[in-house]
Amino acid sequence: MKSILFKMVVLLLLVSILGAALNMRGQTLFVSAIEEALFERDMAYIDHTFDRLNIILTLASGEIQKWNTIEENMDIDLTKYRLGVLKETLSAEQLYLFDKELELIESTGTLKEAKSIVMLLEQNLDHLSMETISNTFGYYVNPVDHKIKIVSQQYFEKTEIHIIQVHDLIQVMLRHYPVAVYESLYPYLLNDSSEYIDIDTQFKVTFLSPDELEQVKEQSGISALEVGNRIVIKRADAMDVFELATLDQKMWLEHPLLLRTITYENFKLSKMRDKMLLYIVLIIGLLILLTFLIYYKLIYKGLIHKITVLNNQIIENKSDHNHFNIEETGISEIDTIMNAYKSLKLLLNERENFIAEMGYFDTITGVGNIYLLEKDLNTLLSTADESDHISLVSIHLKNDREIVEQLSNENIQMFLSTFMTQIKTAFGFEAVYRTADYTFAALSSLNDEYGVIKQIQKLQDSMKKLLPNNEIELKIVAARYPEHGRSGDELINNIEIASQSQSNQTVIFYSQRLKDVYQKQLQLESDLKMALKNNEIFVVYQPVVDPYTFKIKGVEALVRWKRKNEHHVSPEIFIAIAEKLGIVEEIDKWVFEKSCRMLMLWEEIFEEDFFVSINTSPIWFTSPDFIKYIHDTMITLNVNPSKICLEITETCLIEDINLANGIILEAKALGVKIALDDFGKGYSSLNYLRRLEIDKLKIDKDFLLEMDFESQEYNLIDSIVDMAHHMNFEIVVEGVEEMPQLDYLKTLNVEMIQGYLFSQPLDKKEISQLLLEGGFINPKHK
Structure with missing residues (x-):
């Protein structure tokens, strides 16, 4: 709330400063816009006034047409009437008689006025009516009194005389129309200098003939003023605005021009600008104040304050899982949310307790x-002393995969429950745990x-009795307090170290020797990570020989590591x-x-058919980029794939023979050969042979070791070789x-x-030397 008030105060100050700045800079764009608005306001008022004047002129012309047209029968003897007779007949203010050549015959006006009429006639020769029955109308500014006069022109063909009637506009209107029609124009039509004075602005409108306009332009310094534009002249104490316009009466006489002059005195204009700026600042201030009051009354006082109170109460009670001291706010919507929060909090507390409890227990066995x-x-050892003897025993089911394959899901759960029951019986009901899928722990x-x-023996015996048809293989590791660790974390860690032992013993007790082996293993792993970078990994090659000619047919690449x-x-x-x-x-x-790279070299020095066998690990063989890497490397090095x-x-x-066979086919499509290595070590090698698209079969040396030369019992290897030949496989016997x-x-x-009878694995130089010498290698007789 304090932050919001501070922001609003700052905003009010900024608005005030803005208003002051605008007041000081009177000629900014903002002030110019105000001045322009004043000009437009005043001009609009004048335009409205003279729109009505145009209407009055039209009405007046109509009345003159109606009541003052000289009848056609007067055309016969017009001369006898002369002006004196006509003046009594017509309501015209002045009468003029002109001959056909526009020479003045007679006039009731002054000489100055007559000259103006003659000038008008000469300027409008093309528009004069030359028929007795029609009148032509117009208006002009009388040079004597500067009032607008209505002029009517009529021509009599027989006597070739023009009669000009001049009518006073006011008299025509008084005679024929109510005063209400023209009362707003009365000051303009009566005064010789029509002007209107406003409270803040003074403007004057002067009716001028075209020749008088030039004089006014020279005197006022507005020579560039044309009809429809505006000139602004700024003086020390005022500002004058000039506009030139004309009445929109499309008649035969030249239109009188209207010079509209507006004078703005500086102090009055500034006063007006200041008022407008003050109004703007006040309006903005009122809006801000109104917004603040609405915010405070409706939003802050009515909602935010109560939400804040509710939030503070929630924070105070968040550590209490069972009790809530939250008072009702009086606003039904907030109280509904509060009650929903209470219900949700209780539900969350229940679930938190349940999750916390389940986080410590196995969902299948319940331990x-x-x-x-x-x-x-850790709790037990925190209160133990040196005389206490507490053993942590880890029990791992080694042949878990075999048991899972033999049992269904329900039977697996039953098996685990039975297994746990026997562990509890052997080690105590409250001290048994399940630490992994098929690994359990007990405290003794x-x-x-x-x-x-x-x-442990008791556990093994009970399992054999309960599950006589399932062979259970256990790996049991134990560590004792305080000899093998003084904290729970240390004992668990040492159990993990002992479980890494490669020993075939069923029961393994943690010892310093096992820890040393484990640490050596860790060091070995660390060294192997850097072996490639340190050039400790290298390749040797064991010759593969033709048993009849003793000629080298190829080599097998074998990886070695020298620390x-x-x-x-x-390996x-x-x-x-x-x-x-x-x-x-x-x-x-x-x-x-x-x-x-070595194959590229050997192809150059050994012209015979020669190949290199390269081992592939299962991980690399099934990796997504295996085929791509083989292809790209052979292309880059320009190696013959068939070698x-x-x-x-x-x-x-084992995992997926169909997937493996697909990879084999892709590799063979590149041109390489495929050999099945260590045949005979697996569980069901014979089953694979019929389905695999391989080229060579490498028979493991274990078959040779089982041969009895004295009794000549060779049946197994005989069968394998015979079967492989029937499948068109090449045979390579190892060892x-x-x-x-x-x-x-x-x-x-x-x-x-392939074997030590001919050669042990050799380095690349030794293989190169053998190939240079012809590629033959003799067996080594013992």
Whole structure:
């Protein structure tokens, strides 16, 4: 409210200053507009007056036409009548007789007046009536008394005489029309200098003949004044406005001109301007005051003030979830809103309490979740001392996917409920939590590992009895207070560290060794993120050999990582880490580009048919830009697509074999070859072969390890090779390390061999040297 009052006061001050500024600057556009309005007002008044004069002239001409026309029979002996007789007959003020040549014969007027009549006749020869029966009318300004006179001209053909009658306009009107018709014009028609004096403005209208106008122009300095325009002349004490007009009577005599002069005295004009400005300022001020009163009375006092009171009461009560001290305002609409707010607040409080409660509990099993575990554990440990022994146990269902596939949704919920019941039985009803989909937690008060292990064993036994048809695989991790952590957050964090262990043990207790391994893992992840930038990642190439000629047919590109500390990291380790960190696709692309660049070099030094096999991770293989990247890289480097073989694993096929086959077809459309790597490691590899559009089948070395040369039991690998040949696949057997293996595989007509029997993976220089020497490589006999 104070802000609004301040703004209104400022606004009133600004308006006052504006009014003062306008008053001081008398010649601004605003003041000029006021002056123009005054001019137009006065001119409009004069125009209105002389519009009526035009009407009076027309009426007067009509009466003269009606009552003062000399009859045609007078034309026979006009000369005997002469002017004396005619004057008695006619009501004319003056009479003039002119011959055909407009020579004055006789006149009742003065010589000066007669000269004016002669001049008018000469100026209007073309308009004179030359018939006895018609009159021509006009008007002119008498040079003696400067009054408007009505003139009637009639011609008599037999005697060739013009009779001119001059009538006083007032007398004609008095004789034939009521005074009310012309009373407003009476001062103009009687006075020789017609003028009208207003309270604030004086204007004068003078009837002039054309010759008199020139004299007036010279005297007043308005030589440029023409009919219809306006000239303003400013003097020290006044301002004169001149306008020239004429009466709109289209008759034979030259129209008398009307010089309209308006004089504005400066002090009176300023006074008028000041009044108008004051009126404007007062009106604006009254409007502002009225607006303020309406605002204060109706809006502020009646609504905003009460809304503010209501808002303050709401703010005071917002922390109170159950009670409201909000008084009614007396305005039904606001009280309705207030009551609606009360109802909404109560409903929100109920929902807040419900959400707060549900935020700590699992909706399926009804037990506490990870948030309640953190809260309970921190509360429990805040009052615990060194002698207390509290163990946090995490129970994870390892084979959750298998169990989900075997059970329906209802059975899954039933299974989880049963599982939770057994955990509660083993660890205590109030101390069990569900921390993730298939991970649970329990608090145990036993003070040694043996006691905790007994509880875990009890859980495992009860689950086997209740679910004999479901094999349950558990991973259980435990951490104890105070040895493994003195706060709830520390214990939960250490449980998470221990759960990262790759140990195959069912029960794992947190230890410093596990934490060291975890930290090393974190360091490994951090180093791998920088490995590409630090040039620690490199590519080696293992030859793929023809088993009959020992000639190199191609190489497989294998990625390696050598850390700064000169230690090599196994691909099985760092590839898994790269997938976890989301950088495996970046590594795959880097290997692909490096391999393509080496292929360009080897094509120049080795003329034989030669290929490079490049591994693709499932993540890269199914990425949206996989095909585009392969295509763009081959185009950029100008590589022959037929010499590139992309190796995929069964993992690429598990999620959606139809999608995978579509990608394979797109890749083959580019011209590259496709090989299925590590065949035999998956669960159902044989099922894929009939549906895949691949070119090569790489048999995993595990099949060779299972061969019994003494008993000559080779049936499985025999069947695989035979089936692959029937499907027109080329066979590459990996992991060949012994001559008996090579000899037997040759009997099966295997196309290519890869393994340490011929060569371990080599760097690019060593491969280049082999190719330069002819591309042959002999087996290494043990």
